[in-house]
Amino acid sequence: MAETxxxxxxxxxxxxxxxxxxxxxxxxxxxKTYLIKRGVEVAVPVGVAKILERREKMLSVAMEFEAKAxxxxxxxxxxx
Numbered sequence: 001m002a003e004t005x006x007x008x009x010x011x012x013x014x015x016x017x018x019x020x021x022x023x024x025x026x027x028x029x030x031x032k033t034y035l036i037k038r039g040v041e042v043a044v045p046v047g048v049a050k051i052l053e054r055r056e057k058m059l060s061v062a063m064e065f066e067a068k069a070x071x072x073x074x075x076x077x078x079x080x
Contacts, residue, residue: 014041
């Protein structure tokens with residue numbers, strides 16, 4: 001009896017390589033792990049691509065929050 005191998009749909013992604021972001025990105029999905037290299041186009045399962053998209057969105061939200069939280073401190077420092 002031949003086993004059928006279920007092929008996962010993949011998409012190509014390329015994570016940006018920046019001055020501050022140089023480390024590879026670790027992703028875990030359904031018991032499998034992936035280490036995505038920055039600056040190189042790689043094929044990953046659709047689920048991994050969705051995780052990476054959510055990660056970028058959450059990083060953006062966190063950066064906005066930090067900027068808003070730091071604003072009052074900067075105003076206090078200007079006043080002194």
